Amino acid sequence: MTPGKHPQEEERLRELRRYGILDTERERDFDEIVELASELCGKAVSVVNFIDDDRQWFKAEVGLGVRSTPLDTSLCGHVILQDDFVEIPDTLADPRMADNPLCTEEPGFRFYAGAVLKGANGLPLGTLCVLDHSPGTLNDTQRRVLKVLARQVMRELDLRLSLERETALRREIDHRVKNSLASLGAILAMQARRSDDPAVRAVLEEAGGRVRALASLHAELHGFDDGRSVDISSLFNRVETDFRQLLPKGIQLAITVKGDRASAELANALLLTVNEFVSNALKHGFPDGTGTIAARIAVNAEGWSLVCSDNGGADAEAADRAAAGAGLGTRVIASLAHSIGAQPAWCAVDGGMQLTLRGERQDDS
CATH class of the missing domain: 3.30.565.10 (Histidine kinase-like ATPase, C-terminal domain)
Incomplete structure (x- = not known):
């Protein structure tokens, strides 16, 4: 059975793209999460995956060997339409997956358990899941592990998004400060040239010099990430x-x-x-x-x-x-x-x- 679309599919996809995670390189931070999930749950395969409009894309995987699969055969495409956590002891006994070639063809996936990855707006983006080639179950501790690790994935993504926003905001502030200093320097220089009073002209020129000095310092200071x-x-x-x-x-x-x-x-x-x-x-x-x-x-x-x-x-x-x-x-x-x-x-x-x-x-x- 092909997964259906989420009731808020367009909004869900916008939220997914807002995180900028699709098609990024593999990273050790996420690789360690799937390795830990696979080991603690005792399952051969574990993935961090995101459901795009026409594919299932894997940010991290262990035991799978690919970075994406078509959405038509996605197990997680069904899961994001359900509860926050889904466990399927035998996929061939589940009508959503009984005809899925990923489950029916050897060596098929007969077991699935996944914790949904949700964006800041609460919409599902993908899952952290474990799969195996034999039917089975998880114990309560293993289920809790998957849920905790899934939250860790989203904490990492939310932190990165916050840092990107902070960087963008700082750049905008820096740009405005730079423009303000340049405008103030230009105004002081113009007023100095227009003044007939030597004393006034001298004061304006001094003030303009200080503004230019601060503008130069600002340009250099904010050219480096440490800001110090x-x-x-x-x-x-x-x-x-x-x-x-x-x-x-x-x-x-x-x-x-x-x-x-x-x-x-x-x-x-x-x-x-x-x-x-x-x-x-x-x-x-x-x-x-x-x-x-x-x-x-x-x-x-x-x-x-x-x-x-x-x-x-x-x-x-x-x-x-x-x-x-x-x-x-x-x-x-x-x-x-x-x-x-x-x-x-x-x-x-x-x-x-x-x-x-x-x-x-x-x-x-």
């Missing part, structure tokens, strides 16, 4: 490219990085510190409109360091003011340094300003 560490070389290559598009024509920028990855907290502080140093250098240095700004970042197993310098004309008095936190930029740098356990050291070197930060390597980097 950043490729600092890639991050500062991105930042250097952005800076060069905004620097006055006569100002050169050189950023060098030694090391691979840093914690998100450390990367954020280093990035914003470089951003503040560059902004301060442009604001207070280079009276003739030419010069160089450099930043050297190093991260290794022992610790990290950041050295920022320029040849913009600063003297010892300017370095003392910076150390005292006389300006907003230097106060921001002091706060950033404190957040990562460092103390900023300012000095006048070779006709310019130099800032040095050092600290121990963080555990999550």
Whole structure:
């Protein structure tokens, strides 16, 4: 007898496809379940199968040797229309299966027991079942084993679906944050260009620089699955490219990085510190409109360091003011340094300003 269609067949198939399990490769997680079911139930064959619209497809099997069979001969196609658990001691005594070639031809399946696999909406998707070539029965413990293992199959599938949803949601949020930061940066840049007030323009440009720095950090941070560490070389290559598009024509920028990855907290502080140093250098240095700004970042197993310098004309008095936190930029740098356990050291070197930060390597980097 050919299995009938479920009363909610279209909805059932939609639920099955929502799990994305059909035609996937064999996996040890599911193989172990059928091996355990076969062993504990003492039956030659065990499968995790799903009933598609025209076939019965096996995610895992032991003792069968195929990945799918036509729906016309499916034993489980009958079972998903019945109770949550079905046991058939002798298939040839069951009118649904008495003429099924899988049961009548040698070596046919004479015993069947299966626990239905149900989706989150309660509709049947397939079964975890055991089969044998001789009639028989299961004891209560074996029946319970099948039911528990069937629930385990669906827990695994539900967990995977939840993780996929979480990943998709995070990507959507990341995309929106990226667009928001880009829009905010563009608005600040546009307002800075339109302003006739030099002070207002300077504030907007500083704010825009910080937004661009955060956008760069966000792009790098969310390029990795762990969400906790950043490729600092890639991050500062991105930042250097952005800076060069905004620097006055006569100002050169050189950023060098030694090391691979840093914690998100450390990367954020280093990035914003470089951003503040560059902004301060442009604001207070280079009276003739030419010069160089450099930043050297190093991260290794022992610790990290950041050295920022320029040849913009600063003297010892300017370095003392910076150390005292006389300006907003230097106060921001002091706060950033404190957040990562460092103390900023300012000095006048070779006709310019130099800032040095050092600290121990963080555990999550």
